[in-house]
Amino acid sequence: MPGGEDRISALPDGVLQHVLGFLPAHDAVQTSVLAGRWRHAWRSIRRLHLSPEDWWDRGSPEHLKNFFDALLSPGGHDSILEEAKLDFDGLVEDCAHAEVWIRRILSGQAxxxxVSFATLENPPLVSRHLRKLELTEMILEGDVLDFASCPALEDLKMADCRLYLDKISSQSVKRLNIDSCYFFCDCRPSISIPSLLWLLLDSCIVPFLGSMPSLETAFVKPAAYSRDCCIRGAFKECCGICAECTGDGDHGSRCVLLGGLASAIHLELVAEPGMLIFGRDLRWCPTFSNLKTLLLNEWCVAIDFRALLCILEHSPVLEKLILRLSKRREFITVLSYPMEKLPAISKHLNIVEIRCRDVNGRVCRILKLLSRFGSAMQISIKLVSQLSTCFSFETWLWHFPANDDDECNIIVQG
Structure with missing residues (x-):
């Protein structure tokens, strides 16, 4: 208020810099006209937010470029810049400048x-201080995702990016999130991050995974459009007879995914209909020596029970198994497994949860198969709506049928 006390100007420098860091850069600069105390305060902000949304009613993209150049020029910023968010949406013609601005930021101690809506090419990013990097709707080329020169980087997240490269590597990253990114390369891309603790690969081409001995949690869902789908089956389902579906194709003598996931404690493997990569990897299935919680969907019972039994056999300390089954056509082939030929599975497996829309013949056959491993296993069925939300009741298996043609005797508890 006019004539009122200016309490904000009385704030300590550190607090004032912190507050200005929440403003878009242009607004932060405009505070220089408030009073003498504010004239150069914006030069000391520790959080920088640059977005064209704040500029379309104030000037041209060229004006914005000039502002970026002035703000990020050597000597244009007085304090340690800890955090920066750069949105270049709509400034395609200025993408050549994006690398310059990004490298100026990283040359400090950010x-x-x-960063979103920009192109990054060679050389790789260089920073001794960068801990977290998020890239959205970017074009990434060459060796830009070789983080050998970012020894402090621990969090890496990429979403909706176009990757013209075949390798992501780091010795320090602990959490990796790749969501809806597409690789444009002639060979299968690879990820070499031995320090990884947490991994999410969602809706992207399946890469080769290097050894990750410290991995704790992983979620993998290959893209439905990837090269690892069966092209012969009807409705994108596995045909069950081609060399790729049966695991007899020329795929090299090593795992693509499962080898890198072998140390995980919590693991989710989800695939769209016709996706082959998990089933093929089971030809060289590693031992999941630490795995305690496992979630699988349709792929593990799409043709028969062999894939499910294989991964259970190689999970010696598994405690909880979740099967998420949709209401698609049943292609399952009922296999007769003599009791003496059943593989040994984890003695710790005491919780099996089947999430499905109804209790059909396939669910009953799965229940009967699991019952042959012993009675100590607590098996529950959660009926799930089309919106993938669980109802408030569960069905508990009390009796297994003697024959495959019999119905399961299931009691519903409220």
Missing amino acids: QVLD
């Missing part, structure tokens, strides 16, 4: 960098 620990968090969030």
Whole structure:
């Protein structure tokens, strides 16, 4: 208020810099006209937010470029810049400048960098301080995702990016999130991050995974459009007879995915209809020596029970198994497994949860198969709606049928 006390100007420098860091850069600069105390305060902000959304009613993209150049020029910033968020949406013609601005930011001590709508090429990023990097709707080329020169980087997230490269590597990253990214390369891309603790690969081409001995949690869902789908089956389902579906194709003598996931404690493997990569990897199935919680969907029972039994056999300390089954046509082939030929599975497996829309013949056959491993297993069925939300009741298996043609005797508890 006019004539009122200016309490904000009385704030300590550190607090004032912190507050200005929440403003878009242009607004932060405009505070220089408020009073003498504010004239150069914007030069000391520790959080920088640059977005064209704040500029379309104030000037041209060229004006914005000039502002970026002035703000990020050597000597244009007085304090340690800890965090930067750069949105170049709509400034395609200025993408050549994006690399310059990003490298100027990293040449300081920025620990968090969030960039969207830009192109990054060689050489790789260089920073001794960067801890977290988020890239959204970017074009990434060459060796830009070789993080050998970012020894402090621990969090890497990419979403909706176009990757013209065949390798992602780091010796320090602990959490990796790749969501809806597409690789444009002639060979299968690879990920070499031995320090990884947490991994999410969602809706992208399946890469080769290197050894990850410290991995704890992983979620993998290959893209439905990837090269690892069966092209012969009807409705994109596995045909069950071609060399790829049966695991007899020329795929090299090593795992693509499962080898890198062998140390995981919590693992989710989800595939769309016709996806082959998990089933093929089971030809060289590693031992999941630490695995305690496992979620699988349709792929493990799409043709028969062999894939499910194989992964259970190689999970010696598994405690909880979740099967998520949709209401698609049943292609399952009922296999007769003599009791003496059943593989040994984890003695710790005491919780099996089947999530499905109804209790059909396939669910009953799965229940009967699991019952042959012993009675100590607590098996529950959760009926799930089309919106993938669980109802408030569960069905508990009390009796297994003597024959495959019999119905399961299941009691519903409220």
